[in-house]
Amino acid sequence: MDQKIQPTFENRFKGLSRRDFVRYLLAGSALSVASLGKLNASVYQSITTLNQKYIEDESPDGVYWDAIGKHFLFKDRLIMMNNGTVGPMPKPVFNTLIKSFRIQVTNPFDVYNFIPRKKQEVRTKLASFINASPEEVVITRNTTEGMNFVANGLDLKEGDEVLLSTMEHPGGTHPWKLKAKRYGIKIKNVPIGLPPKSVDEIVDGFRKAITSRTKVISISHTVYISGLISPLKELSKMAHEKDVLVLADSAHGIGMLSLDMKALGVDFFATSPYKWLGASTGVGLLYVKKGVQDKLWPTIATGGWDSYKDSRKFETLGQRADALTIALGEAVDFQNAIGKERIERRVKTLAGYLKRELSKIPGVVLHTSQDAYLSGGLTAFHVEGVESQNIVNYLREKYNIVVRTIGNKREGTHGVRVSTHIYVSLKHVDMLIEGIKHLVKHRS
Numbered sequence: 001m002d003q004k005i006q007p008t009f010e011n012r013f014k015g016l017s018r019r020d021f022v023r024y025l026l027a028g029s030a031l032s033v034a035s036l037g038k039l040n041a042s043v044y045q046s047i048t049t050l051n052q053k054y055i056e057d058e059s060p061d062g063v064y065w066d067a068i069g070k071h072f073l074f075k076d077r078l079i080m081m082n083n084g085t086v087g088p089m090p091k092p093v094f095n096t097l098i099k100s101f102r103i104q105v106t107n108p109f110d111v112y113n114f115i116p117r118k119k120q121e122v123r124t125k126l127a128s129f130i131n132a133s134p135e136e137v138v139i140t141r142n143t144t145e146g147m148n149f150v151a152n153g154l155d156l157k158e159g160d161e162v163l164l165s166t167m168e169h170p171g172g173t174h175p176w177k178l179k180a181k182r183y184g185i186k187i188k189n190v191p192i193g194l195p196p197k198s199v200d201e202i203v204d205g206f207r208k209a210i211t212s213r214t215k216v217i218s219i220s221h222t223v224y225i226s227g228l229i230s231p232l233k234e235l236s237k238m239a240h241e242k243d244v245l246v247l248a249d250s251a252h253g254i255g256m257l258s259l260d261m262k263a264l265g266v267d268f269f270a271t272s273p274y275k276w277l278g279a280s281t282g283v284g285l286l287y288v289k290k291g292v293q294d295k296l297w298p299t300i301a302t303g304g305w306d307s308y309k310d311s312r313k314f315e316t317l318g319q320r321a322d323a324l325t326i327a328l329g330e331a332v333d334f335q336n337a338i339g340k341e342r343i344e345r346r347v348k349t350l351a352g353y354l355k356r357e358l359s360k361i362p363g364v365v366l367h368t369s370q371d372a373y374l375s376g377g378l379t380a381f382h383v384e385g386v387e388s389q390n391i392v393n394y395l396r397e398k399y400n401i402v403v404r405t406i407g408n409k410r411e412g413t414h415g416v417r418v419s420t421h422i423y424v425s426l427k428h429v430d431m432l433i434e435g436i437k438h439l440v441k442h443r444s
């Protein structure tokens with residue numbers, strides 16, 4: 001590096017007050033690998049103690065969840081109700097991330113010697129977390145990459161059809177648009193209600209759209225605009241009877257829902273663990289069912305793409321930021337310590353309460369189903385006569401609650417989206433409701 005632009009000590013920490021600088025040092029980067037490990041052990045010990053105390057899934061007043069919430073590092077009493085965009089890492093995950101990068105600083109040899117072996121352990125953990133086999137787990141960088149791997153990797157001919165819903169994220173539509181432009185495949189959009197009334201409404205919509213040229217249904221499992229959880233099990237059953245493959249975009253699924261690939265029956269499933277699982281950004285997961293691996297070409301190739309007999313052939317990307325992967329394994333450990341079924345129940349309890357209270361407010365129109373099978377931790381709605389952006393701004397200014405606007409006015413999907421993860425409490429939901437009531441009362 002040029003001597004002149006080498007960062008000096010002062011430059012590196014410019015803008016940090018002395019207090020912040022001391023905090024930075026104490027926050028982990030200065031801690032040894034061993035002491036970071038001890039910090040994590042104490043977090044897990046406290047969760048075990050909590051689990052023993054609260055054997056039932058819910059403690060009456062949220063004591064269990066208040067205690068779990070302390071393992072996150074929110075600043076200034078921030079109430080995070082938009083982890084659907086990017087979520088926080090709990091302390092053990094952040095510690096492990098730092099620990100793994102610290103190895104690169106102190107002993108880079110281990111980055112290529114020892115860390116890659118740990119990657120296999122993470123693959124095994126991930127597999128058991130989603131009820132798949134390690135040979136079906138592809139460690140990607142995010143959902144978009146997973147969706148591209150599938151769209152790009154399947155052999156489709158001009159005129160072959162892919163069915164998408166009308167509620168897809170750009171990360172789920174553009175891989176197919178690129179393929180359409182390049183190979184002349186056809187994309188057909190199947191409408192989904194806001195919200196749909198039943199499982200059958202969704203499955204029948206797709207069934208009717210299938211023709212002899214249909215090869216793939218590519219659908220959001222977790223619809224980012226409306227919070228719908230698509231009935232993948234029923235869709236896969238119907239699609240497979242007609243020899244159609246199913247690709248699920250479940251960007252929000254891992255860490256929000258207790259996932260079971262065998263029960264869902266999909267062929268491909270792409271997800272982003274930095275939203276609900278508490279992993280770092282930069283690492284994702286793609287599930288490719290064993291029985292369909294021969295139909296999929298790898299998109300990125302270096303040594304191994306033509307010799308691996310399992311999912312590893314889809315991730316031969318050269319040197320990776322393995323610290324992210326190791327931290328992903330820690331995120332799985334953290335959720336396992338609590339229990340993924342318990343997490344799903346809590347997320348749905350909070351969302352159910354939110355929807356019930358919202359639906360009592362005149363002028364609130366829910367975009368999310370009240371059916372717990374067709375919804376999860378994302379709740380979307382609009383309020384007649386109140387701009388969604390004003391709701392977002394007011395909640396932030398008055399309560400330090402972070403939510404976001406979502407959707408599109410032209411398509412009638414515009415509204416506010418709220419994520420209710422385990423660090424949110426019923427009291428926080430009450431604050432949000434109070435804010436909406438205030439805005440409704442004072443609307444012009």
Ligand SMILES: Cc1ncc(COP(=O)(O)O)c(C=O)c1O
Nearest residue numbers: 142143144169171224249251272
């Ligand atoms: C449903 C859905 N699909 C895909 C994506 C893209 O995710 P990523 O940026 O992690 O690839 C998102 C992001 O929010 C999403 O909500």
